[in-house]
Amino acid sequence: MAVAAAAVMTATVAAAQNLDAGKPAAKLFAEGCATCHRSPRGLAKGRFSLTLTWFLKDHYATSADSAKSLAAYLQSVDEPPPRTAVRPKKPARPAPRPAKPVQSQ
Numbered sequence: 001m002a003v004a005a006a007a008v009m010t011a012t013v014a015a016a017q018n019l020d021a022g023k024p025a026a027k028l029f030a031e032g033c034a035t036c037h038r039s040p041r042g043l044a045k046g047r048f049s050l051t052l053t054w055f056l057k058d059h060y061a062t063s064a065d066s067a068k069s070l071a072a073y074l075q076s077v078d079e080p081p082p083r084t085a086v087r088p089k090k091p092a093r094p095a096p097r098p099a100k101p102v103q104s105q
Contacts, residue, residue: 020061020062020063020066021063021065021066023066024069025069025070025072025073025074026040026073028061028066028069028070028073029070029073029074032060033060040073040074040077040078041077041078042078043074043078044071044074044075044077044078045078046078047075049071049072049075052071052074052075053067053068053071054067056070056071
């Protein structure tokens, strides 16, 4: 009977595995977050990595490792978009010159 109980306990532990282990963070976002959030941009909102990881672990992620990689991903896309190059202003056009009178010969 003790052997049967040990076998049941071992089977239960073996069945409980993390299905998100080894997945890239972008895929984790696409599978778990994209339902409600269209884009990962702006979700980190400048939060510290540790607090963002804790929040994701407590509410969304299945493990500390997936929460950490998801937090790093969100912070990497949270940076502001690159600034566009400032275009020099075109010089104002000079006023058109009046036409020269036509001289007849």
